Amino acid sequence: MSADPLPFWKRLLSSRGFWPITGLALLLLFDLVYTTDFFRHESSFFRLEIRDGHLYGTLIDILNQGSKGILLALGMTLVIATGGVDLSVGAVMAISGVIAALLATQTNIPFPVVIALALVATLVAGLWNGALVAYVGVQPIVATLILMVAGRGVALLFTDGQIITFTHEPLVYVGNGHFLGLPFTTTIVAVVFLALALLTRKTSLGMFIESTGDNERASGFCGLNVRAIKLLVYGFSGVCAGVAGLIATSNIKAADSSRVGENMELDAICAVVVGGTSLSGGRFTLVGSIIGAILIQTLTTTMYGLGVPPAVAPVPKALVVVAVCLLQSETFRTKVRRLFKRSST
């Protein structure tokens, strides 16, 4: 059993980041070809311009629009790595949005405290999910389905079913402001990513999460507090959803609890899977999930650009997602290879 180094291309093909990045690259290539005006040697898709010291362009839009999806995917990655899933993130977005909008418009509480309170609420929501899964033993899908359904109801209770519009400047800045020439949302994503990356890789949390997802029983026998780990990841997912909810609410300058974050839980799960983290738990990759989320946002933006009617857009989107997932599967690749070999002989 000697260390037999695989040829470079083989290692590349089986490395986890390869297929999502390839998928994203192919998609961008398509956009490049499709939107290039060959007479003017210029692609509208890749055009970047600076106005008022801020960078504008489709690529920047993708990052900005994709920020919510990325945040959800980051939290979701940790949950999925423990072998669970969090369906409630969309509803949790509504909770943070409503709390922030209410406190910002109707009280004089300092803005950082408003943000903190909104995020504490979503942390509690996440811990509720985690407690149901880890301590009560409810299956993750069912446990988080409860909050997925009830969360929006809670948010609507706060507002008596009204949509709260606001012009509160700091809150508007969260989703619409610019920082260092880029949309402020990019900074938010970067901060959350760095925080999670440090938390999981500079402490033993990452290994504990992966070990729990890979073999929960054996991990417990090693002395891991498997329940506490599960509780924690749902808490993280709640906070990530809370931040995404602030951005979504700020984007439209209104807290619309019945619409904000609608169906985003599915996009987030999709991004994680496309990014290379297995739904059965175990090894996870935060960077992969970010790439996955960007891929999905790029798809959405591309559909818009192509003029695909919104009602039809999910179909091509689904096809691309299926393709990337299949390419990642070792079994699928082996089958394809065999098929080619057979037809060539």
Add this chain to the structure above:
Amino acid sequence: MNDVLLEMRGITKAFPGVKALSDVELVVGRGEVHAVMGENGAGKSTLIKVLTGVYPRDAGMVVFCGKTISPAAPIEAEALGISTVYQEVNLIPHLSVAENILLGRQPKRLGFLSWRAIRRQAEKALERLGLHLDVTQELSSYSVAIQQMAAIARALDVDARLLILDEPTSSLDEQEVDELFRVMRKLRADGLGIIFITHFLDQVYEISDRITVLRNGELVGVYDTSSLPRLTLIGKMLGKKPEEVERLESTAATAKDTTERKTVIEAQGLGRQGGIAPFDMHMCEGEVLGLAGLLGSGRTEIARLLFGIDRADAGEVRIDGQPVSLTSSRKAIARGIGFCSEDRKSEGVIPHLSVRENIILAIQASRGLLKLLSRQEQLKIVDHYIQALNIKTPGPETPMESLSGGNQQKVLLARWLAMQPRIIILDEPTRGIDVGSKAEIEKLVASLRERGMSVLFISSELEEVVRNCQRILVLRDRKKVGELAGGEIDEQRIMGLIAKNV
């Protein structure tokens, strides 16, 4: 003997690298309860699987009711009249009893299910076993014993002429076993042939007419139960000469501990209902204590109690004289106990994590979340154990799943040794691994003892227990039945204790 129902002769079955059965025979008559006995790896379950068509046989013939048969799948065997009831009830807990009994062959009227006919037919099937139940209740609302009966009723409903019961009693209590035996006697009187697989000696003597003993995939012999002394049976299962065993039948049961070492852990009256009857034990510094007994005798149950996986409902454990509560694995680990489970795959190996992570996981878990060992510290530990235990791996970052069984076992040992526990429980540490690794693990056990660790050594292989242990607790049918120390330890004495009827 009654006329022959089933005749299997010259059955041979090889798996890649292992000969699971060679030239084995099994003959079962009508109206006979026929026990098949043997230790782990003797070939009992392979033989049954060849009979029911799960595996094709490599050689040999099977004659059933006068006709040569070779079923290709269990469903074909069932159609021929050979039904199997497995150890774990193989039914659907949330369907009604009636549905479970008739699933897949429900009587229909005009293409629709006839619920009344289903109910009546299920009731009739249970009546044959002397049971009157409300068959519309969910299966899970009944006890395991009743569920077992439903499984038997289902098996019989297909006009079975041969019923195979694969360890049906391992999850039943005494009364439930009596109930099962009542049913078995009734079926025997009806002329059914029954193949009964179990590890419980008492049960074999209570119910079976004849016994086929297998060992290492070979037929040891076929015996009439009434004329086969227990001791001889155990000798045959373990591959010992009966005359050697018989000489020593009168051995004293308990012996005094002659050593004067410091006691590390002691248990008094420790027990758990359905697991192990209350027992006393103690372990000293620098001592290997063995647990000997047949499979299902309570060996693993003791390990699980000491490691806090199962909670004891009687007795107490003291470590260094202080009473301790071992109600979770984490508490046990904090007290300096390590545990290598017999079920490596589901209770030990973290398959997709690297060898490095598998080794440091327990240390890291005890250090907590924030005190992450640095990469250098990790590699220092990992490299040390890869060398010390001679773990064959391409490198510390290789995923655990790509290692061989023996090397995985060594990694799991490394995980616990790195914790430097005072007490380590090794449950079947050499099962399913190659001979070379076995020898290395035994050497390791000796060196741990020399370093003052207390080792609890559990093995199905008697020779291994005798070779490695200074003191041995002997278990039978989930009870401690004796203790041997020092010079008293030999295989015959142990077998004598296992065999002795209470």
